[in-house]
Amino acid sequence: MRLDQLTVKISTQLLQAGITENDLESQLLIRKALNISKESYFADLQTDISQVEIKNINRLVERRINREPLPYICNHREFYGLDLYVDRRVLIPRQETEIMVDKAIGFLKSTPYKNQKIKILDLCTGSGAIAITLAKLFPESIIYATDISSDALQVAKINCFAHNVSRDVNLICLDGLSGFVGEVDLILANPPYLSKKEIGEVQPELLFEPDLALYGGLEGWEKTVQLINSVCEILNGGGKAFFETSPERIDSITSKISNNKNIDTLEYHLDGLGNNRLIEISV
Numbered sequence: 001m002r003l004d005q006l007t008v009k010i011s012t013q014l015l016q017a018g019i020t021e022n023d024l025e026s027q028l029l030i031r032k033a034l035n036i037s038k039e040s041y042f043a044d045l046q047t048d049i050s051q052v053e054i055k056n057i058n059r060l061v062e063r064r065i066n067r068e069p070l071p072y073i074c075n076h077r078e079f080y081g082l083d084l085y086v087d088r089r090v091l092i093p094r095q096e097t098e099i100m101v102d103k104a105i106g107f108l109k110s111t112p113y114k115n116q117k118i119k120i121l122d123l124c125t126g127s128g129a130i131a132i133t134l135a136k137l138f139p140e141s142i143i144y145a146t147d148i149s150s151d152a153l154q155v156a157k158i159n160c161f162a163h164n165v166s167r168d169v170n171l172i173c174l175d176g177l178s179g180f181v182g183e184v185d186l187i188l189a190n191p192p193y194l195s196k197k198e199i200g201e202v203q204p205e206l207l208f209e210p211d212l213a214l215y216g217g218l219e220g221w222e223k224t225v226q227l228i229n230s231v232c233e234i235l236n237g238g239g240k241a242f243f244e245t246s247p248e249r250i251d252s253i254t255s256k257i258s259n260n261k262n263i264d265t266l267e268y269h270l271d272g273l274g275n276n277r278l279i280e281i282s283v
């Protein structure tokens with residue numbers, strides 16, 4: 001069978017399995033299995049594919065039909081223009097999270113830290129997406145990236161190495177902030193926020209992501225509230241913390257942290273769909 005014919009066949013199989021970006025995914029799965037670039041793929045469309053190659057491709061297609069997310073199968077996700085390695089040890093970084101990075105960049109550019117290194121904490125780092133993006137953009141800063149999952153930190157380590165920031169990003173295995181020593185100027189966090197009920201109702205792809213990255217507590221807001229209260233203890237005056245959460249959690253979180261005397265102001269930012277998703281905390 002020729003490559004173009006195989007592409008159409010797989011695309012149809014994916015569509016029948018309910019996968020709507022079937023044409024693109026068909027191409028990406030084939031390229032992953034054959035380990036070829038986009039250019040080689042298009043150059044080879046008329047080429048015959050061997051039985052061994054077809055078997056390898058079908059193995060990946062099977063995984064996708066079973067609803068394993070494409071980034072896990074291809075071990076790749078783009079975040080803020082960076083190519084990241086991902087596997088089932090980490091949450092697949094989401095595009096919404098780039099909004100938090102944008103806000104952090106705005107803060108860093110407007111902050112007069114001219115003669116002193118700014119300290120940044122990426123709390124709940126997962127793949128290291130946020131920490132690595134900031135390390136590339138602000139090489140003079142000191143960056144900590146923490147996570148409770150040592151498995152996730154292994155993936156973050158791979159990404160730090162691939163992006164040449166292993167010396168700039170300090171990876172630390174911590175439960176929340178217990179044991180974190182020192183103070184920082186900026187904190188970014190995308191903690192897990194699904195409730196117990198929501199975990200039971202998620203789309204099949206989400207079930208492949210780590211429980212630790214999804215489950216935020218019985219009501220979903222618990223982990224975020226606990227972390228917000230603890231970050232206020234380590235944030236320098238004039239510093240900021242950004243927390244991404246679900247729009248459904250914003251009101252509960254706001255009411256639970258309203259009596260925190262360390263918080264000076266709270267602001268909210270919208271996601272691409274016009275929902276409040278990001279909490280900006282000033283102390």
Ligand SMILES: C[S@@+](CC[C@H](N)C(=O)[O-])C[C@H]1O[C@@H](n2cnc3c(N)ncnc32)[C@H](O)[C@@H]1O
Nearest residue numbers: 091093124125126147148149175176190212213
């Ligand atoms: C939603 S993922 C976010 C990953 C990454 N920051 C991103 O935006 O793609 C949440 C991460 O929080 C970590 N986590 C969960 N509970 C934690 C805790 N108590 N302390 C530190 N990290 C925790 C999980 O292991 C997971 O990597």
